[in-house]
Amino acid sequence: MKTLLFLTDFSDHATHAADYAYKLAKQLKLKLLLCNAVNAAMEIPQTGFVTWPPEYDDALLKDSETELRQLKKQLEHADHADGFHPIVSCSSGLGSLIDVVDRASGRHDIALVAMGTHGNGGMSEFLLGNHSRFMINGSKLPLLLIPATATPKRIKKIAFASDFRDQEQDLQNIYDLIPFARLLDAEILLVHVFKASEATPCTWDKAFLEKLSNKANYPKIFYRNIIQSNTVKGLNWISEFGQVDIMAMVHKSSGFMANLVGSSHTHKIAGQTTIPLFVFPGKHD
Numbered sequence: 001m002k003t004l005l006f007l008t009d010f011s012d013h014a015t016h017a018a019d020y021a022y023k024l025a026k027q028l029k030l031k032l033l034l035c036n037a038v039n040a041a042m043e044i045p046q047t048g049f050v051t052w053p054p055e056y057d058d059a060l061l062k063d064s065e066t067e068l069r070q071l072k073k074q075l076e077h078a079d080h081a082d083g084f085h086p087i088v089s090c091s092s093g094l095g096s097l098i099d100v101v102d103r104a105s106g107r108h109d110i111a112l113v114a115m116g117t118h119g120n121g122g123m124s125e126f127l128l129g130n131h132s133r134f135m136i137n138g139s140k141l142p143l144l145l146i147p148a149t150a151t152p153k154r155i156k157k158i159a160f161a162s163d164f165r166d167q168e169q170d171l172q173n174i175y176d177l178i179p180f181a182r183l184l185d186a187e188i189l190l191v192h193v194f195k196a197s198e199a200t201p202c203t204w205d206k207a208f209l210e211k212l213s214n215k216a217n218y219p220k221i222f223y224r225n226i227i228q229s230n231t232v233k234g235l236n237w238i239s240e241f242g243q244v245d246i247m248a249m250v251h252k253s254s255g256f257m258a259n260l261v262g263s264s265h266t267h268k269i270a271g272q273t274t275i276p277l278f279v280f281p282g283k284h285d
Contacts, residue, residue, distance in 0.1 A: 001029070001030065001031055001087075001109075002030050002031070002109045002110070002111035003030055003031040003032070003033050003108045003109055003110050003111060004021060004024065004025040004028065004030045004031070004032050004033070004086075004110075004111060004112050004113075004114060005033045005035055005101065005104055005105070005108070005110050005112070005113045005114070005141075006018055006021040006022075006032060006033065006034055006035060006113075006114045006115065007035050007036070007037065007097060007100075007101070007113065007114070007115040007135075008034060008035070008036055008068075008071065008115075008116070009036065010036070010067050010071070011116070013116045013117060013148050014115070014116040015071065015074075015116075016116060016146075016148055017114065017115065017116025017117070017146035017148075017150075018034070018071060018075060018116070019075065019078070019152055020114075020146050020150055020151075020152045020276070021114045021144075021146065022075045022079070022086060022088075023152040023153075024114070024144075024152070024155070025086040026079070026081075026083075026084055026085070026086055027154065027155065027183070027184055028111075028112075028180065028183045028184065029084050029086075029183065030086060030111060030112075031086055031087045031088075031089070031108075032075075032086040032087070032088045032089075033088075033089050033090070033091055033104060033108055033110075034068050034071055034072055034088065034089070034090045034091070035068075035090075035091045035092070035093075035100060035101070035104055036064045036067065036068055036091075036092045036093075036100075037092075037093060037094075037095060037096060037097045037099070037100040038057070038060045038061055038064050038092060038093065038094050038095075057094060061092055061093075061094070064092035065090065065092050068090035068091075068092060069090060071090075072088045072089075072090055075088060076088060091104055096134065097134055097135055098134055098135065098138040098139065101113055101135075101139065101141070105140075105141065110141055111141075111142075112141065112142050112143075112144055112180075113135070113139060113141050113142065113143050113144070114143070114144040114145075114146060115135065115143070115144075115145060115146065116145075116146050116147075116148070117145055117146065117147045117148060136251050136279055137251070139281055140281055141281065142176070142278060142279065142280055142281070143278070143279045143281075144246075144276050144277070144278050144279075145276060145277040145278075145279065146276045147274060147275070147276065147277075149274040150274065150275060150276050153245070154184070155184045155186045155245045155246060156184075156186055156187065156243070156245055157186055157187045157188075157189055157242070157243055157244050157245055157246075158177065158180070158181055158184075158186055158187070158188050158189070158244070158245065158246045158247075158248055158278070159188075159189045159190075159191050159235075159238055159239070159242060159244040159246070159247050159248065160173070160174060160177060160188055160189065160190050160191065160248045160249075161191045161192075161193070161235055161238075161247060161248070161249050162190075162191075162192065162249070162250060163192065164190075164192055164208075167208055169250070170250070171208075171211060171212060171215075173248075173250050173280045174188065174190070174212060174216065174221075175215065175216060176280065177248060177278075177280075178216055178218045181218065181220065182218060185220075186220070186245070187220045187221075187222060188218070188220060188221045188222070189222050189223070189224060189238075189242065189244065190221065190222065190223040190224070191223075191224055191226065191235070191238055192223075192224075192225050192226070193226045193228050193231045193234030193235060194225065194226070194227065194228075195227070195228070195229050196227050196229070209223075224238075224242075226238065235247065239274070239275050240274075244275060245275060245276075246275060246276050246277075246278050247275055247276070247277050247278065248278040248279075248280065249277065249278070249279055249280065250279075250280045251279050251280065251281060
């Protein structure tokens with residue numbers, strides 16, 4: 001059985017996100033691994049580079065393990081519903097988030113990494129920090145960022161947003177998204193936002209759709225073009241009025257998605273959205 005790895009720093013936002021992650025693991029029928037990276041403060045530029053004296057490591061790890069066990073107990077005791085109950089385990093380790101995730105993925109079959117967002121501004125403040133940048137840029141696994149406003153509920157629709165210029169890569173990511181959607185019995189809405197002045201907007205050519213249909217073998221895939229001069233506004237509109245439960249994107253080093261997941265565009269959309277952001281890792285050199 002695959003595992004959903006949840007990263008926590010024990011903040012209120014992380015505890016809220018843990019509840020969301022537990023219920024998602026329940027829907028996906030995954031194990032849940034609660035994970036804390038001791039020394040993760042080293043990644044926060046506002047605090048500078050923080051290192052702990054070696055003699056403090058054992059004490060810090062013990063405190064981390066105690067907090068993780070308490071969170072595990074809280075999540076399990078709150079689950080009074082019938083049906084599948086995720087097996088919950090705990091893991092803490094020294095080092096950066098990426099280091100801890102990489103070590104955990106060597107011991108567990110990780111399907112998805114999830115983490116909460118921080119600050120009153122939701123994702124916008126969190127994404128300004130290095131925590132998310134390290135995870136988005138360095139994670140080799142799909143990453144789910146959960147805002148404080150996200151409400152745990154049955155996932156009915158996932159919007160996959162792209163410029164669809166690299167169709168082979170987009171097809172692969174859609175294929176990777178289908179197993180999640182299938183377990184959730186959720187629709188996948190392919191979304192392309194473009195300006196009215198663009199000469200070659202995505203027209204969902206026959207070859208692309210045929211290739212997707214033939215290999216995907218999943219009937220609940222739909223598509224929609226949105227004419228909007230501002231990409232962020234277009235995606236926010238879909239999030240708010242499209243009855244979308246999760247927004248999925250691919251992290252790319254350049255182009256449309258770089259603007260969304262590596263610049264102020266990301267901060268804007270993430271600070272305004274109330275739904276989780278599912279980020280597929282881009283191509284690693």
